[in-house]
Amino acid sequence: MADWDFGRRRWAGAALGVILLTGGTAGAAWADPAGLMPLPREVREIGASRVDEGLRLQAPFAVRFDGYHDARLQAATARFQGDVNRLAGLSETSVGTAGPTLVIATRPDAKTNRLGAAESYHLTVDAQGVRLTADGPDGVLRGLATLRQLVERRGEGAVLPYIEIDDAPRFAWRGLMIDTARHFMTLETLKRQIDAMERVKLNVLHLHFSDNEGFRIESLRYPRLTTIASHGQYYTQDQVRDLVAYAAARGVRVVPEIDLPAHTGAIMTAYPELAAGAFDPNNRISMFGAAMDPTKPETYAFIRGLLEEMSGLFPDAYFHVGGDEVSAAAWNNNSAIRAYMAEHGYADAIALQDHFFVEVNKIVKSLGRTSMGWEEVAHQPIDDDVVVQAWRSSQATAHATGQGNRVVVSAGYYLDLLWSGADHYGRDPLDLDATPPDSPEKVLGPKPEGPLNAAQAALVIGGEAPLWAETVTDEMLDGRLWPRAALMAERFWSRPEVRDPVDAARRGVVVQEALRTQGLMDDQHRRAMAARLASQDADAVVTLASAVTPVRNMGRLTDVFAAFRSGRPPQIPSLTALVDVSAPDSVELYRLTHWASALAAGDRTAAAPLAAALAAYRDNHSRFVAAAQGVPALEAAAPASEETARLAAAGIAAIDAIVSGKPASAEWRTETAALLEKQAEAEAASSNVYKIMGGVPQPPALVLMGLAPVVKTLFEAAPQ
Ligand code: ACM
Numbered sequence: 118m119a120d121w122d123f124g125r126r127r128w129a130g131a132a133l134g135v136i137l138l139t140g141g142t143a144g145a146a147w148a149d150p151a152g153l154m155p156l157p158r159e160v161r162e163i164g165a166s167r168v169d170e171g172l173r174l175q176a177p178f179a180v181r182f183d184g185y186h187d188a189r190l191q192a193a194t195a196r197f198q199g200d201v202n203r204l205a206g207l208s209e210t211s212v213g214t215a216g217p218t219l220v221i222a223t224r225p226d227a228k229t230n231r232l233g234a235a236e237s238y239h240l241t242v243d244a245q246g247v248r249l250t251a252d253g254p255d256g257v258l259r260g261l262a263t264l265r266q267l268v269e270r271r272g273e274g275a276v277l278p279y280i281e282i283d284d285a286p287r288f289a290w291r292g293l294m295i296d297t298a299r300h301f302m303t304l305e306t307l308k309r310q311i312d313a314m315e316r317v318k319l320n321v322l323h324l325h326f327s328d329n330e331g332f333r334i335e336s337l338r339y340p341r342l343t344t345i346a347s348h349g350q351y352y353t354q355d356q357v358r359d360l361v362a363y364a365a366a367r368g369v370r371v372v373p374e375i376d377l378p379a380h381t382g383a384i385m386t387a388y389p390e391l392a393a394g395a396f397d398p399n400n401r402i403s404m405f406g407a408a409m410d411p412t413k414p415e416t417y418a419f420i421r422g423l424l425e426e427m428s429g430l431f432p433d434a435y436f437h438v439g440g441d442e443v444s445a446a447a448w449n450n451n452s453a454i455r456a457y458m459a460e461h462g463y464a465d466a467i468a469l470q471d472h473f474f475v476e477v478n479k480i481v482k483s484l485g486r487t488s489m490g491w492e493e494v495a496h497q498p499i500d501d502d503v504v505v506q507a508w509r510s511s512q513a514t515a516h517a518t519g520q521g522n523r524v525v526v527s528a529g530y531y532l533d534l535l536w537s538g539a540d541h542y543g544r545d546p547l548d549l550d551a552t553p554p555d556s557p558e559k560v561l562g563p564k565p566e567g568p569l570n571a572a573q574a575a576l577v578i579g580g581e582a583p584l585w586a587e588t589v590t591d592e593m594l595d596g597r598l599w600p601r602a603a604l605m606a607e608r609f610w611s612r613p614e615v616r617d618p619v620d621a622a623r624r625g626v627v628v629q630e631a632l633r634t635q636g637l638m639d640d641q642h643r644r645a646m647a648a649r650l651a652s653q654d655a656d657a658v659v660t661l662a663s664a665v666t667p668v669r670n671m672g673r674l675t676d677v678f679a680a681f682r683s684g685r686p687p688q689i690p691s692l693t694a695l696v697d698v699s700a701p702d703s704v705e706l707y708r709l710t711h712w713a714s715a716l717a718a719g720d721r722t723a724a725a726p727l728a729a730a731l732a733a734y735r736d737n738h739s740r741f742v743a744a745a746q747g748v749p750a751l752e753a754a755a756p757a758s759e760e761t762a763r764l765a766a767a768g769i770a771a772i773d774a775i776v777s778g779k780p781a782s783a784e785w786r787t788e789t790a791a792l793l794e795k796q797a798e799a800e801a802a803s804s805n806v807y808k809i810m811g812g813v814p815q816p817p818a819l820v821l822m823g824l825a826p827v828v829k830t831l832f833e834a835a836p837q
Contacts, residue, residue, distance in 0.1 A: 152266045152627040154603050155318055155610035157284035163243055171276040172242055174205045174268065176216030179246075183222035189366055190221065190254055197261045200635060204268050205275035218246035226253025230365050231434060232578070236320075237285035240264060242277045258368040259284065259318050266316070266631065288546070290525050290579025291609035292321030292372070293602055295594070296533075296586035298328035298383070301350035306591050308363055313599060313632050315367035317606035322364055323372045323437060323581055329382030329404040334373075338426050339387065339419070346383035357430045365432075372489065373431045376439030377420060378409040378473055379447065385409065391416050393447050393454060401677075401687055408447035411473040412457040421480045428484045435504060436484070438477050441491035443470050471497045478503060495522055496561055506581065510554035514546070515565030518573035528552040530582040530605060533589065534806075535669045535701040538601040538625065539618035542608055546580045555805065580609045588673045590692050592646065596639035596700050600629040600707075619714060622707040629704050639700070646698045650751055654744035658751065660737045662698040663705040664761050665820035672803035673697075673819055678810045695754040696819040705730075706823045713768075713827045716775060717834035728772045731765040734824065738762035754818035764792060764824040771831035780836045789832050796825035 153160075178201070180194050202208065228234045235253030238260035249260040263282060268275050293314065295302060311322060326333045332342040333351045343351045352360070361371045382404035385392040396407040409416050428436055445466035448454045454469075463469040474494045481488040482500075489504040492513040501521050507513035508527045517524045529544035529552035544551035549567035554560050569577070582605040589597045604621055615621075633640055647658035667673060673696060680687035712727040741758040745751035767789040774781040799816040803809055 151624060152269070152631060153263065154266070154621070154624045154628045155607035156615050156624075157263060157282045158612065159283040161281040163241075163279045163281050171269075171278045172217055172244065172246065174201060174207075174216065174275045174277065177202060177207060178216050178219035180219045180221070183220050185224045185254075186221070187254065190223075190257055192366055193258055193261060194219070194221065197265060200265055201268055201275065203634075204270050206273060220246065220248045221257055222248070222250045223254055223257050224252065226255065229254050230368060230370060232370070233289050234320075234368075236289075236318075236368075238263075238282075240280070240282040240284070242267070242280050244279070247277065255320075255368050258315065259286075262316055262318050266628070286318070286610045287612060288577070288579035288609045290321055290581070291319050291606060292323050292525065292579065292581035293319055293598065293605075294323040294325060294374075294527070294581050294583035295598075296325040296328070296584060296589075297333045297352075298325055298331045299586040300590050301331065301333060301348075302586070302591050302594055304352065304356050304360060306594055307360060309595060309636055309638060310598060311364050311367055311369050312635065313595075313602070313637055314369050314606075316632060316635065317603045317628065318610050319602065319606045320368055321370050321372055321579075321581065323374060323583075325374045325376065325583075325585075327375050327383055328380045329401065329407075332383040332387065334427065334430070336423065336426055338422050341387035342384065342423075345387040354430055361431060370433045370435075371431060372433055372435050372437055373427060374437035374439060374489075375423065375427060376441065377477060378411055378416075378439075378470070379407070379443040380439060380441065381409050382407060388419065391419055393451050399686075402681060405442075406444040406446050408443050410451070410454065411448070411469055411476075412454050417476055417480070420477060421483075424480055425484055428481075428486055434487055435489050436481050436486040437489040437506075438474075438481060438494075439491060440470075440474055440494040441508070443493070467496055474499065489525070492517065492561060495520060504578070508583070509559040511544075511549045511552045512554055512565055513561055514577060515549050515567060515569060515573065516561040518569060518576040519562075519565070521576070523576045523578045525578060526580045527583050530580060530608075531585070532582050532598060532601055532605075533585040533587070534671070535667050535673075537666075538604040538702040539622065541582070541601060542604040542618055542621055543616065544608075545613050545616075546577055546609070547574055547613070555807070580605070587689060588671075588692055588697070590697075592642045593692065593697060595637050596643055599632060599637055599639055600625045600704065601702050603628050603632075619711065623711055625702075626704045626707045643698050643700070646693065649693065650695070650698070650748055651744040654740060657737055657740040657744040658695065658698065660733065661741050661754065661758050661761060662695060662700070663703045664734050664765075664823050665695070665699045665757055665818075666701050666703070666706075666823045667696045667699055668799075668803040668809075668815050668819045668821060669701075670803050670806045670809060672809050672815050675809055675812075675815045675819065679812060681810075682812060694750045694818065695757070699820055703823065706827070709824070709827045710830075713830040716772065717830050721776060724772050724776050728769050731768045731772075731824075735762045735765035735769065754820065756817040757820050757822070760792070760795075760822055761824055764796075764822055764828045767792060768824065768828040768831050771828065771835040774835040775831065778836055789828065793825060793829050793832065796822045800825075 177198055226235045234255040236255045236259050238251040238256040240260050240263060241248045249257060251257045251260055267277055331348060332346045334357060335351055335353045336342045364371050382398060386398040391409050393408050393410040396403040448466045448469055458469055463472060478488045478500055487502050492505055492507050492509060495505045495517040498520050503522055504525060505517035505522045506525050506527055511528050514524050514526055526546040530541050547569055549565055582602060584598055603625055644655060644659055648655035651658050677687040709730055712723040716723040716727060738758050742755055745755055770781045770785050799821055802813045802815055
């Protein structure tokens with residue numbers, strides 16, 4: 118029997134890699150880790166397990182440190198208590214001795230908040246209270262994150278299950294990359310993401326601080342970087358220090374990236390003497406083909422000065438120096454650079470880039486830091502210390518580990534491509550076939566045989582999900598990252614066997630709702646965007662937005678690519694349309710998907726809530742059309758609204774057929790098949806970035822029908 122209240126904890130399957138020693142009856146209430154993401158290694162119920170048993174949180178914990186503690190742990194415990202107080206309906210600031218005990222036992226760890234910190238922990242909740250033991254302070258933070266997800270609001274108060282958990286991460290590097298160059302992200306927005314990261318045990322925030330569009334950190338040595346090339350949108354040095362400290366308090370390392378020698382339009386706008394050739398700072402086409410001049414001593418002097426200043430702001434041992442997408446033309450078109458290459462025996466631009474990276478790496482090392490770079494830096498054998506970020510395909514993981522370098526895998530995890538969470542979630546960092554190269558040029562060396570041997574696998578230190586921000590504003594960031602980032606957190610933390618996408622989506626709903634109650638603003642921002650589009654009836658827009666998903670793989674930029682093709686100056690669209698309000702993974706669709714698969718599997722209890730939800734989508738169409746009147750950005754979406762309504766109606770007919778056992782009409786079958794076929798074509802149109810660049814037409818309003826997979830499941834389950 119399924120459980121349609123996603124907030125309740127019920128065991129729904131044993132395929133989760135969780136060891137359950139249920140001492141009680143079937144239907145054991147606590148054993149289902151409904152709100153846990155990432156899923157811990159081992160979860161054991163202890164004692165009886167009736168729904169209303171567990172540790173009641175009627176007063177704040179009496180916290181006791183058994184041995185080592187420090188200010189960071191005390192602050193983390195206070196934040197945890199604040200969250201529990203809010204959930205349990207206690208005064209937010211209450212502390213005390215009357216409640217259950219929370220005993221925390223840990224010891225100092227020389228690697229605290231560094232790569233390789235001790236993050237494993239053991240958690241026991243029983244009638245005596247909570248005991249959290251960990252090999253180091255970071256393990257305490259991870260244990261508190263689990264405990265926070267276990268708290269269940271119940272009636273007037275809150276309860277913790279009697280449970281025992283043993284947990285440790287699979288990978289030490291579990292990151293998100295946020296691009297602050299294409300769209301500036303405010304400090305508050307970044308802090309909100311760090312809060313959410315702590316709650317799902319992500320531990321690296323890689324910030325892309327500079328690109329063609331802007332340089333985002335105040336530099337006292339090179340003030341033109343922000344006076345000329347930031348549009349006034351940058352972090353002061355004090356703000357950077359504040360951000361780094363905020364992250365460290367939450368067990369999140371900040372890894373800065375200054376992208377070199379390409380993606381440097383902002384740097385070269387401020388200091389044109391460092392450029393290898395002329396470019397127009399207002400023309401994105403020419404900026405893509407530009408790079409710094411790697412033959413000039415001034416270039417390296419600038420890089421040394423900049424990295425010296427920047428590394429003073431970032432205590433982390435790793436400093437990312439980019440290295441991606443250098444256009445050969447940037448250097449080949451310059452006769453002085455060609456002469457330099459001939460003189461020094463660099464056969465081509467790639468060889469010259471190899472030389473450039475070697476020089477930059479020397480600078481980074483001299484500053485006491487370790488370089489990280491996008492996979493192109495590993496074209497040739499490089500210093501063993503360098504961490505390589507595989508991004509174009511899983512094959513780069515084989516190449517770089519084969520050369521003895523550690524790898525952080527991002528291929529397959531580009532959240533800006535707007536794939537579904539399940540799509541990203543299904544790709545394992547160690548699987549060399551998970552994300553094949555999408556073009557032959559994007560390969561380093563010969564095709565690897567695979568699988569990775571044990572030595573290579575040990576060099577894969579983790580994964581990072583990047584979110585490039587060409588089409589993401591500050592307001593959209595929460596919704597573009599979450600809940601998919603939580604699924605990524607599970608991919609990087611939990612064991613590889615934890616890979617059931619249906620169960621992940623089910624838990625993802627609970628986790629997303631918890632993140633919202635704790636401050637994530639995806640929903641609030643979506644409503645604000647909808648209200649600006651249709652102040653009379655924002656709900657009609659929000660409802661449609663929850664049933665559609667944006668076209669994928671940069672389909673949002675289809676007009677920009679059209680401009681590229683015709684040589685017109687491309688304009689990034691203003692990001693205020695329905696497609697920007699909609700989400701690649703709406704929790705509403707998670708629910709519908711879950712109901713549809715349950716009904717298809719024979720669970721009739723799913724029929725009523727699913728039919729009610731579909732009816733609401735069907736009936737939204739006339740409201741949407743009224744709200745859209747006179748708003749071109751919405752009028753363009755009327756066909757998407759109509760199609761959503763038609764899909765919803767088709768789904769309701771399928772439910773009737775399934776429940777009654779009587780086939781729906783032949784006419785329905787033909788019409789629904791045609792609707793689904795049309796959607797399959799729309800999906801295919803943005804299945805690959807080259808199709809979009811080539812001008813394959815995209816669907817109206819640049820949205821896909823999120824209801825299509827739901828209706829397809831019902832269509833296939835309906836009696837013939
Ligand atoms: C990249 O996506 N250019 C690293």
